[in-house]
Amino acid sequence: MKFFFRGGFICACLCLIGARAADFPALFKERVKCVVAVEFFTESELDRRPSVTTALVADTNGTLVLPPSAINAYVSPAKLKDFRVYLPGKPVVDYASAEYLGQDPLSGWHFVRVEQKFRASLVPVTAFAPKSTADEPALGEEFWGIGLRGKDEDFAPYFLASRISHLQSMPERTAIALSEVAAPGLPVFDHEGGFAGLAVGGFGQRFIEYSRNERGTPIMLLNIEESSVFQLASVVLPELARVPANVSGRPITWLGAYGLQPMDPEVATFLKLSNQSGCVVSEVLEGSPAEAAGLKDRDIILALDGQPLPRFKPDQVVLSYVERELNRRKPGDVLAMTVLRGGERLEIKATLAEQPKLIRETDRHYFDKLGFTVREFVYGDGVMRRVKRAAQKGVVVHFVKNSGPTGTAGLRTDDWIQEVDGVEVKTYADAVEKLTAIEADASRSEFVLLTSRNGETAVLRVKLK
Amino acid sequence: MTRNARVLLAVLIVALACVQDAQAAMSRGFNRLLDAVVRIDVREETFEAGARRFTGSIGSGVILSDDGLILTNAHVASPRAVELSVTLASLERVNATLVGWDHWTDLALLRLDLAEVKRRGLKFTHADFADSDKLYPGQTAYAVGTPYGLTRTVTRGVISNNRRYFADNRGVKGYETGLFNTWLQTDAAINPGNSGGPLVDEDGHVMGINSRGYLGAENLGFAIPANIARRIVEGLARDGSITRSYIGIVPGALLDLEGFYSLKQNTGLLINNVDPGSPAAKMGLRGGDIVLTINGAPVDGRFPEQLPPIQNLIASLPVGAPVKLSVKRGEQTAVYTLVTEKLESRQGEEWAFEKWGLTVRKVSRAYARENQLTDDTGLLVIGVQPGFPAAVAGLDRGNIITKINRQPITSLDAAKKAYAVFAEKPAPTLVEAQSDRQVSFYIFKP
Numbered sequence: 001m002k003f004f005f006r007g008g009f010i011c012a013c014l015c016l017i018g019a020r021a022a023d024f025p026a027l028f029k030e031r032v033k034c035v036v037a038v039e040f041f042t043e044s045e046l047d048r049r050p051s052v053t054t055a056l057v058a059d060t061n062g063t064l065v066l067p068p069s070a071i072n073a074y075v076s077p078a079k080l081k082d083f084r085v086y087l088p089g090k091p092v093v094d095y096a097s098a099e100y101l102g103q104d105p106l107s108g109w110h111f112v113r114v115e116q117k118f119r120a121s122l123v124p125v126t127a128f129a130p131k132s133t134a135d136e137p138a139l140g141e142e143f144w145g146i147g148l149r150g151k152d153e154d155f156a157p158y159f160l161a162s163r164i165s166h167l168q169s170m171p172e173r174t175a176i177a178l179s180e181v182a183a184p185g186l187p188v189f190d191h192e193g194g195f196a197g198l199a200v201g202g203f204g205q206r207f208i209e210y211s212r213n214e215r216g217t218p219i220m221l222l223n224i225e226e227s228s229v230f231q232l233a234s235v236v237l238p239e240l241a242r243v244p245a246n247v248s249g250r251p252i253t254w255l256g257a258y259g260l261q262p263m264d265p266e267v268a269t270f271l272k273l274s275n276q277s278g279c280v281v282s283e284v285l286e287g288s289p290a291e292a293a294g295l296k297d298r299d300i301i302l303a304l305d306g307q308p309l310p311r312f313k314p315d316q317v318v319l320s321y322v323e324r325e326l327n328r329r330k331p332g333d334v335l336a337m338t339v340l341r342g343g344e345r346l347e348i349k350a351t352l353a354e355q356p357k358l359i360r361e362t363d364r365h366y367f368d369k370l371g372f373t374v375r376e377f378v379y380g381d382g383v384m385r386r387v388k389r390a391a392q393k394g395v396v397v398h399f400v401k402n403s404g405p406t407g408t409a410g411l412r413t414d415d416w417i418q419e420v421d422g423v424e425v426k427t428y429a430d431a432v433e434k435l436t437a438i439e440a441d442a443s444r445s446e447f448v449l450l451t452s453r454n455g456e457t458a459v460l461r462v463k464l465k
Numbered sequence: 466m467t468r469n470a471r472v473l474l475a476v477l478i479v480a481l482a483c484v485q486d487a488q489a490a491m492s493r494g495f496n497r498l499l500d501a502v503v504r505i506d507v508r509e510e511t512f513e514a515g516a517r518r519f520t521g522s523i524g525s526g527v528i529l530s531d532d533g534l535i536l537t538n539a540h541v542a543s544p545r546a547v548e549l550s551v552t553l554a555s556l557e558r559v560n561a562t563l564v565g566w567d568h569w570t571d572l573a574l575l576r577l578d579l580a581e582v583k584r585r586g587l588k589f590t591h592a593d594f595a596d597s598d599k600l601y602p603g604q605t606a607y608a609v610g611t612p613y614g615l616t617r618t619v620t621r622g623v624i625s626n627n628r629r630y631f632a633d634n635r636g637v638k639g640y641e642t643g644l645f646n647t648w649l650q651t652d653a654a655i656n657p658g659n660s661g662g663p664l665v666d667e668d669g670h671v672m673g674i675n676s677r678g679y680l681g682a683e684n685l686g687f688a689i690p691a692n693i694a695r696r697i698v699e700g701l702a703r704d705g706s707i708t709r710s711y712i713g714i715v716p717g718a719l720l721d722l723e724g725f726y727s728l729k730q731n732t733g734l735l736i737n738n739v740d741p742g743s744p745a746a747k748m749g750l751r752g753g754d755i756v757l758t759i760n761g762a763p764v765d766g767r768f769p770e771q772l773p774p775i776q777n778l779i780a781s782l783p784v785g786a787p788v789k790l791s792v793k794r795g796e797q798t799a800v801y802t803l804v805t806e807k808l809e810s811r812q813g814e815e816w817a818f819e820k821w822g823l824t825v826r827k828v829s830r831a832y833a834r835e836n837q838l839t840d841d842t843g844l845l846v847i848g849v850q851p852g853f854p855a856a857v858a859g860l861d862r863g864n865i866i867t868k869i870n871r872q873p874i875t876s877l878d879a880a881k882k883a884y885a886v887f888a889e890k891p892a893p894t895l896v897e898a899q900s901d902r903q904v905s906f907y908i909f910k911p
Contacts, residue, residue, distance in 0.1 A: 259903045264859065266908040270893055282904040298897070298904055342871065386837050419753060422725075422795055448725055450753045455837050456715070456738040457752030461722055 024144070027193040028159055033057070033123040035146055035186050037086040037155040038066060038098065038112060043079045045366050045373055045399050054148055054185040055085070055112065056198065058240040059126065062119045064098065065240060067185035068108030069201060076360050077102065077247045085114045087121060088148055088157040102244030105252045106327040111243050125187050126240065130194035133234035137164050137175060143196050144189055145182025147226055162228060169312060171321040172235040174200070180226035188230045195237075197230035251331050252355035256288020257281040257295060258383065260322060262315035271300075271340065276308040277318045278340065286382075286389055293350035296341060303338035326352070356380070364398050365432045369439045370462070371404015372397055372411060376428040385416060385455070394418045395431040397451075409462040412453065419450035438464075495607075498669030499619075500554040501528040501592040502662060504611040505537055505561075505575070508548035512824035515850030517817040519547070525610030525662030526551070526575065527671060528591045529698060533577030536698055537661030538676050539566045540637045542573040549575055552616065557587050565701035568640035568810065569709070570689055571676045573661075574701040592663060595670035597690035600627045600649065608653040608675050608686065610662025622653030622684065624672070629687060630770045636677075640812045645709070645777040647770060648687040649673040655686030664688040709780035710805035712788065713743020714750065716776070718769045726755050726793065733757055733793065734766035734775055741834055744803040750792065757798065758791040780808060811835060815847065816877055818884045820891075821909055822853020827877050828865060842875050843867045846898070858907035860898060867904075868897035887911070 034057045041048040053070040057063070064085070071080065083098035096118040101111035114122070137143070144161035162177035175188075175197060182188050184201030204220040244250075259282025263271075268278065279301040284290045302308060304325050312318050329335060331354040339346050356379035364375035374395040382392050397415040400407045417425060420438075425431045438447050445465040451458055505524045510517055524541030528534070535551065542549055542563055549561045559577050566573035582589075604624045612618050629648040636642035651664055655678045663671040673688030700707045717737035723730060734756040739745045756764055760782075764775050782788055784807045791800050813827030825844035833841040843865040849856040860866075866874055869883040887894055891911030898905060 261903050261905045263906060264908075266858065266893075266910065267895070267906045270895055270908050280904050280906060282899065282902055300906075422753060446725070448722070452752075455741070455835075458737045459717055459722070459735060459753050461720070461725070 032157045034125040039084045041081045043081050054183050057122045057124045059124045062114040064112045066110040086155050088155045102247040102249040104242040107239040128195040146186045147183040173232045177228040180228050184227045195233050197232045198236045199227040199230045201227050203229045253326050254353050254355040256285040256290040258283040258285050262318045277311045278302050289350045289353045293348050300340040305336050371401035372406040373399040394425045405462050409460045416452040494668035497590050498592050500590040502609045504552040504616050506550040507546050509545040512815040513848045515822045515848035523614050523658050524660045527663040533579050535575040539568045539571045539573045541661040565705035567707045568637040571642050572697045592671050594691040595672045597692045600624050606651050607665050610659035612656035612658040620654040622651050625652050626650040628770050640810050646693045651686045652684035709808040710782040710784050711808035712803050713740035713745040719767045731765045734764045748801045755793040821855045822850030823855035824848040854909040864898040864900045866898045
């Protein structure tokens, strides 16, 4: 090893890099065609908030891939409006509209399709894919990528480059560079311009902040414009084709093992499990495939379909691994799990099911005069509130206008409405009917809600006059 | 001097003489009171830091009897106190012991070491209670105590409100307070260290026991009324503790909801919440129900100030006794018979496991209900010491230890047993703990 770090060798390397660097302007100009900026609006009861993100061109049909964090997971796709696609460096007055296609449960990416107008100007990143992605990049190898300036600068593209300092499984194979190498969600290329990976955000760096008053406070800084971390092309390329069949991203696989926690190496050693990891199941959810298969609270999952859970660093990565393994499978698939219960090893076979309705898929209704929005009570609400399915009823408050009648009465977002005017609310339709009647009745001076918050009920009196 | 002026002077002199008379009368009762007020220095154990530690604090108190009973606040003298040192009006110091405490009313009773008092020939007087039901806003009030350690400080103000309501779920060292009593509010300056000292009238009669003030506010002080204190003193002197009953209803003020519930004016107690697993929950009571009578007596919970007496009425019932509630739900009225259970604090017993660098608090029934835990198994971690096995394993404040070496920890004793095994022959110990419903395993390594 030491030999490679001798001065002469490094010099030779640098000369080589220097010789190739002349190609960058041409490579950059061509590869900028596989990136765009995307703007969209999230509509709420009172306003429309704009968001801007980067996107990667996935194919020749105008399919774009947006990073997972670009869209809040709780936002209903119906509230995402007016997607606009901008070409890097071109005047922002000229944009194309696009359609939201949904989120892929495996990769977490959001998919968007741009209208015909811009498609000819775009080149999919697959056009730059190397012949083989079997070889992993070498430590110290230099890679480059693209960053985008803000909207006020016409999303001008710029060049970034760095060297690989570390490769890790997170659980996807991921390269960590010495410094920022591309904007999150944008591609990274090798010297020949071959697609090498996709930059991912969310990795912070630790600093100590000194100020006039502070003697040094540890803080974490997160660069949201550029990232030094990228998933390798071998991970990214197969996932580019996972365009959701519908806007809800379904089918979404469900096991129903809640609160998975990693097992730390000390515990593994104590339990005589060497060189592998495990996942503690905090709770098995009611009516879930896990429950039907006989999984129990506090079981430790050791293997999936005979494959022991690998050891990752840090320990938490095993949770993403299990989640990915589930999402790789489809509802109806049988998943064999090896679990440790007490001191005993058991084999459990669960038939995976379709995920129950998610909060972002719920029906909701805004009552402008009353100043709040209600939504359906779904499976996840029961889990959060520890309410058995038999006892589930009513609706959940999705939004409360600050100065509105319900806001003044003390209603808060996520309160669970169980009764309206002393009468139990059975279903969402029931609630909407009752509240619509109250809103329409001009002679009404008040109404009464029985709500529950953190497991405690309260009677709220809402004054309308 | 004109005749008119001479008359005026005569009147003035007479008036002044009256005033002097009143002051003379006041000073007799008042001086006696001053000799009954004491400073209390407390050394107590704490368990917050992952180890048993000791802290000191200063409070006030008032002597109530010739046999040396001293009334103070529960937040001054609690069962965590390991040393109670009382400074008499003569500036002599005498030790005292805790007779009992009641955090619900923030009162504690101490007893002076009479043998020592006798041996050293010390003298003290005792104070008498006023009738706090007869107090009125605007009445002059004096606070006597040890603010910031300044012994025998007298401040003056008035009774600002004689029926203030506030409850605090963690008000007395993390214990609940204020649910069963109203408070006297005064603008007599009350500062830290005044706690436990008396609020007195001009004759030196104890109107209340000063307990708390609003931090950052000016002259908003609160005292426990004498009539409540008198009852608690009797109970503590007799039994060492106050036993209360509980049925599990959390009332809300009805205010002007009578029309909505079709109730007669000034009738009924609104149930806001029913504690899961409590007697009321077992009988099917729920939020939105209206209690019309308790054991046949009508209740009126229209205003927040009316709630503590009703709560106290329920609390005063014998534990395990049946209580009949007439309850209105919608148009229906039905009678429910509940069996009371013993009221327990949400705060459980605390302990330190020194070799693990771990301090814990037993999960109480109330804490388990409040946090929607399955049951009251487990110990809440309140502190870990860096570098010790618990901290090294990754355990932190807020975790709840549910099992040690696969044995469920249903009591503090169960954990003490497991600890004794570790202390005698240190070996890696498997600990199961949960935090916000997430279950993890930890290894305590010697």
